[in-house]
Amino acid sequence: xxxxxxxxxxxxKNITREDIELIFETADNFKQVIxxxxxxxxxxxxxxxxxxxxENSTRTRLxxxxxxKRLSADVINFSASNSSVKKGETxxxxxxxxxAMKVDMIVMRHASVGAPHFLSKHIKANIVNAGDxxxxxxxxxxxxxxxIREKLGTLSGKKVAIIGDILHSRVALSNIFALQKxxxxxxxxxxxxxxxxxxxxxxxxxxxxxxxxxxWCDVANVLRIQLERQQIKYFPSLREYSLYYxxxxxxxxxxxxDIIVMHPGPINxxxxxxxDAADSGHSVILDxxxxxxxVRMAVLxxxxxxxx
Amino acid sequence: MQKxxxxxxxxxxxxxxxxxxxxxxxxxxxxxxxIIGLQPRGIFLAELxxxxxxxxxxxxxxxxxxxxxxxxxxxxxxxxxxKASETRIPFVIEGKKVVLIDDVLYTGRSxxxxxxxxxxxxxxxxxxxxxxxxxxxxxxxxxxADYIGKKVDTLATQRIxxxxxxxxxxxxxxxxINKD
Numbered sequence: 001x002x003x004x005x006x007x008x009x010x011x012x013k014n015i016t017r018e019d020i021e022l023i024f025e026t027a028d029n030f031k032q033v034i035x036x037x038x039x040x041x042x043x044x045x046x047x048x049x050x051x052x053x054x055e056n057s058t059r060t061r062l063x064x065x066x067x068x069k070r071l072s073a074d075v076i077n078f079s080a081s082n083s084s085v086k087k088g089e090t091x092x093x094x095x096x097x098x099x100a101m102k103v104d105m106i107v108m109r110h111a112s113v114g115a116p117h118f119l120s121k122h123i124k125a126n127i128v129n130a131g132d133x134x135x136x137x138x139x140x141x142x143x144x145x146x147x148i149r150e151k152l153g154t155l156s157g158k159k160v161a162i163i164g165d166i167l168h169s170r171v172a173l174s175n176i177f178a179l180q181k182x183x184x185x186x187x188x189x190x191x192x193x194x195x196x197x198x199x200x201x202x203x204x205x206x207x208x209x210x211x212x213x214x215x216w217c218d219v220a221n222v223l224r225i226q227l228e229r230q231q232i233k234y235f236p237s238l239r240e241y242s243l244y245y246x247x248x249x250x251x252x253x254x255x256x257x258d259i260i261v262m263h264p265g266p267i268n269x270x271x272x273x274x275x276d277a278a279d280s281g282h283s284v285i286l287d288x289x290x291x292x293x294x295v296r297m298a299v300l301x302x303x304x305x306x307x308x
Numbered sequence: 309m310q311k312x313x314x315x316x317x318x319x320x321x322x323x324x325x326x327x328x329x330x331x332x333x334x335x336x337x338x339x340x341x342x343i344i345g346l347q348p349r350g351i352f353l354a355e356l357x358x359x360x361x362x363x364x365x366x367x368x369x370x371x372x373x374x375x376x377x378x379x380x381x382x383x384x385x386x387x388x389x390x391k392a393s394e395t396r397i398p399f400v401i402e403g404k405k406v407v408l409i410d411d412v413l414y415t416g417r418s419x420x421x422x423x424x425x426x427x428x429x430x431x432x433x434x435x436x437x438x439x440x441x442x443x444x445x446x447x448x449x450x451x452x453a454d455y456i457g458k459k460v461d462t463l464a465t466q467r468i469x470x471x472x473x474x475x476x477x478x479x480x481x482x483x484x485i486n487k488d
């Protein structure tokens with residue numbers, strides 16, 4: 001069967017390994033498409049998609065918008081900062097108003113955990129979660145796993161260390177689910193204050209020493225310190241964080257094996273990743289961005305195509 | 309399920325030879341001609357024709373595969389989205405004569421999608437269509453093949469089954485099947 005088990009992509013937690021593999025196979029084809037002289041296919045020409053962003057985003061929104069345009073969908077963009085949300089409209093009212101204009105799919109980012117799940121119970125359109133609070137960011141996890149698969153051939157048996165601010169990261173949680181479903185071993189590494197209390201219950205290894213984590217892994221997925229979500233101090237200073245958990249090129253060169261360095265962006269250069277490491281041969285950060293468009297095209301195509 | 313053999317291995321070989329010679333008649337040295345097989349099933353036939361052509365002409369002829377999935381006109385009109393296959397066109401088609409190859413010509417919708425998909429790669433000078441089996445009087449669109457292996461009268465309730473060795477079958481056989 002070439003359809004997803006779900007009508008929405010709310011999180012990696014509720015999709016299957018087969019779903020992920022189908023998305024990857026489809027994304028392989030879309031990656032070919034976006035590398036052609038004419039990068040567009042007409043598949044979604046009668047589909048209208050609203051990108052509803054209640055939280056700031058550059059990369060994800062651009063990536064989704066480009067994916068939609070490459071599929072010939074009609075696109076409308078909405079960001080909460082200049083909308084009636086400021087005037088006190090509820091989430092459901094906002095979305096229902098958008099849907100009344102005959103919109104078929106909603107891509108939504110929201111600061112509240114579970115917002116897209118709530119929406120999915122009340123509306124008919126397909127929903128793609130583009131990040132809900134500190135919960136999930138499924139398309140980022142898919143493109144991360146897709147990029148690892150592209151570099152290493154498979155995820156099965158590979159060791160992936162997720163390093164940094166795990167506590168505030170929706171990328172971390174979605175990544176853990178995706179990597180585990182595809183058979184990879186996952187480790188989280190960061191200062192104890194930025195590791196969720198019961199993270200080990202998800203079946204991941206926990207490591208506080210960055211060097212040990214780097215020696216262990218095949219792939220280091222480095223996360224940004226999310227200062228905007230930190231209401232209290234979780235570590236004494238950025239300089240101290242950088243000293244203990246910042247990765248530079250020298251550290252990577254001194255490892256016994258070559259590892260891949262990933263980052264979902266935006267990078268705080270000199271904090272979690274030094275410039276020479278981010279721009280080194282270890283880094284696949286820009287491949288991640290390219291793959292993001294292909295993976296999002298696959299998700300949109302598969303969701304829009306399953307009409308029954 | 310009733311099956312009727314339309315082409316056996318021996319006859320298929322003769323048919324392919326004839327198609328190749330017809331192609332040579334029109335393209336002589338294949339200097340500006342490329343061959344593109346349509347995914348998923350046309351590629352096996354394209355490979356057979358291509359191998360035979362290279363053997364006869366002793367020339368290298370470019371061969372590509374084209375997937376039409378994202379250009380189909382039935383997206384969102386069927387329950388499940390069609391599964392895509394690989395497109396591999398490692399040459400320029402701009403200004404070239406293109407021979408599209410598919411196994412069965414039925415409604416003509418795949419061929420329309422193929423032409424749409426092909427244009428994404430450039431503007432060919434000329435496009436021709438070669439099919440192994442042409443189902444007569446079943447077209448939804450004004451599409452006709454330039455080279456035809458065999459014309460067959462069929463009912464809407466029948467289908468054509470192409471079994472090729474390259475697809476893992478014991479022998480090359482083309483069947484007409486009655487769906488019950």
